[in-house]
Amino acid sequence: MRFKSYLGIIFLLASTSACISPPDNFPSVPVITFESLEYVSLVGADSLILGFDFQDAEGDLGLSATDVNPPFNSITFQRDAAGNLITYSKRPPEAPAYNPIDWVIDPIVNNAIVRDTLWVKQNPNQFNIFVRFYIKRNGKFTEFRWQDPPFFTTFNGRFPRILTTQEGQAVEGNIKYAMLSSGWESIFRNDTLRIDVEIQDRALNRSNQVSSNEVTLRQITRKSP
Numbered sequence: 577m578r579f580k581s582y583l584g585i586i587f588l589l590a591s592t593s594a595c596i597s598p599p600d601n602f603p604s605v606p607v608i609t610f611e612s613l614e615y616v617s618l619v620g621a622d623s624l625i626l627g628f629d630f631q632d633a634e635g636d637l638g639l640s641a642t643d644v645n646p647p648f649n650s651i652t653f654q655r656d657a658a659g660n661l662i663t664y665s666k667r668p669p670e671a672p673a674y675n676p677i678d679w680v681i682d683p684i685v686n687n688a689i690v691r692d693t694l695w696v697k698q699n700p701n702q703f704n705i706f707v708r709f710y711i712k713r714n715g716k717f718t719e720f721r722w723q724d725p726p727f728f729t730t731f732n733g734r735f736p737r738i739l740t741t742q743e744g745q746a747v748e749g750n751i752k753y754a755m756l757s758s759g760w761e762s763i764f765r766n767d768t769l770r771i772d773v774e775i776q777d778r779a780l781n782r783s784n785q786v787s788s789n790e791v792t793l794r795q796i797t798r799k800s801p
Contacts, residue, residue, distance in 0.1 A: 602746050606632045606775050606783035611750065613771060613788040615797045621756040626707070626773060628751055628786060635747040636778040638737035639704050647780060650702040653685060654695040661685065664693035671695055675728050703732040704776045705753060712768035712790065731755050735775075751775075766792055 612627035630637065639648060654662045654671075662671065664679060672678045674693070681693050700706075709731070710717040722729050738747050753773075757763075771788040 602633045603631055604633045605781040606630060606637060606777050608773070608775055608783050608786055610773075610786040610788055613791060613796050615760065615793045617797065618756075621758050622760050624755045624757070624760060624771075626753045626755070626771060626788070628753075628773060629749070630751060630775065630783075631746075631748040632738075632777060633746045634777070634779070635739045635745045637704070637735075637747065637775070638739075639734045639778070640737050643778075647699070647701045649699055651680065651683075651696040651698055653683075654697060661690065661692075662695040664695070667695060675725070677723060677728050700732075701776070701780060703730075703734055704778075705733050705735055705751075706774045706776070706782075707731045707733075707753075707755070708772045710770040710772070711764070712770070717770055760793060764793055766794070768792055 607630070609629045610627075611629055612625075614625045614627075616623045616625065644650070656662055656668070662668070664674060677698060678695060679693050680696050682689055682691055683694055683696075684690075685694075709720040709722070711720050712718075722731060733753070735751060735753070738749070739745060768790050769788075769792065770790050772785050773788075774785045775783045777783075
């Protein structure tokens with residue numbers, strides 16, 4: 577996540593179970609079912625909590641902190657025809673203007689710090705949960721794109737490995753995915769929202785997409801403990 581002082585993610589595995597002999601219809605590609613969406617006002621940052629159930633036949637769900645090599649690397653450095661890294665000062669005409677998604681400052685490349693601003697491409701497979709926001713205006717939903725100005729961020733994220741042992745077992749359970757921001761109410765106010773979510777296993781199989789109910793923040797607000 578970028579702008580961590582403003583946005584954040586908390587993963588909560590509410591419950592999970594492994595099945596030695598899963599049903600015949602247990603899915604190889606992850607399957608999820610929408611469960612809940614709640615809004616909790618907290619001191620410092622408010623929380624929008626997405627809940628969904630999951631099933632997977634192989635149990636290869638989740639990424640650990642060490643899962644940073646391809647295909648789970650976060651970025652790919654853009655290079656010119658000669659194979660050189662592309663810096664902001666020597667960017668080609670097709671390169672975007674500076675923003676914290678397409679450019680990184682002083683990155684580590686091949687175990688050495690490059691003291692410059694380099695053009696990069698984000699790798700979607702660095703994440704295993706994918707979240708999209710929609711706002712209803714004039715009876716029609718339009719995507720609210722966090723990756724666009726002025727936020728240049730995302731609420732896509734990573735949840736940890738569901739199984740740390742017994743690899744290959746089928747699993748099912750529930751995930752609570754808490755998205756933190758100090759700006760939910762100032763951004764969305766009384767808007768009607770919908771949130772779509774998908775997950776991905778380590779074989780890069782993408783689940784079905786599920787949608788929340790159409791709600792306002794007031795309708796899903798619960799008091800913090």
